Amino acid sequence: MAKLYFFYGAMNSGKTTRILQCNYNYEEQGMRSIIMKPATDTKGQDKIVSRIGATKKVDYLISKDENIFDLVINEYGHVDLILVDEAQFLTTRQVNQLMDIVVDLDIPVMCYGLRTDFKGNDFPGSRRLLAISHELTEIKTICECGKKAMFNVRLVNGKVATEGESVAIDGEGVSYTVACSKCFKMKTRKKFDHPTTTYE
Ligand SMILES: [Zn+2]
Structure with missing residues (x-):
């Protein structure tokens, strides 16, 4: 059974690098993975940019009122994996649509994002992902004092x-x-x- 995954961490914890690696691994095995990202994030526009300099054009930029479930059915048909960068910017409804994709279409969805903003407040996308994802994985990074940066x-x-x-x-x-x-x-x-x- 496919699962909804949420990989969360502070900025600069290597989330985008992981997405690129995962995408590469799937393609190497002859499987199809697509990368999406909410249009809210203007960093690199339609590209995702990792800290170590690797970039890739995303397959789809998600607008605020996009129904991702309908999009996947109408535009992509079967894919083996969906990767979502900057998932904190998804709406609550869009996270629910991702869960429908996992359950109804049996496609695994891996979301990567921040837990909180610079004020320490939660984002709607992450809040919903933390609530309903099958698997939660923290990507750890270090504060200047040596403790875990959150x-x-x-x-x-x-x-x-x-x-x-x-x-x-x-x-x-x-x-x-x-x-x-x-x-x-x-x-x-x-x-x-x-x-x-x-x-x-
Ligand atoms: Zn510290």
Whole structure:
């Protein structure tokens, strides 16, 4: 039976590299895998870009109101694997559609994404994936203090930013680093008992 997988981690944990490797492995075996990504992420536009420099054009950019189940049936027919990059930007409904693809079409779906944004708030896509995926795998990366990094810190011109839109992609003076819970709290002066999540 096919499964829905969610591989989650902080930024720069090597998620995209894994997608490219997985895609390559399938193709090498003569199997068909497609790579999708929500259109919200403008980094590399229709490409996925890994930290180690490898890039690949995605097969499909998913818009906010796309029905992914219908898309796969109408446009792709049978595929052996669906890979989704930046899955945190999916809507709750789209994650449910991925689950329908797994259950009804018996196609495995592997989603890769962030758990939280730079304010420590959850994303709708990841929240739903954490709730219903058959398998959850954390991709670990390290904070500068040596502990496991769980959070993303946004830097604007080298300074820690605590305000701004959830989606702001690298460039224009914006960059990201990762932090453990303690360093995240120290750097952002965030109080975890003051939730500010406002997603639908
Ligand atoms: Zn730390």
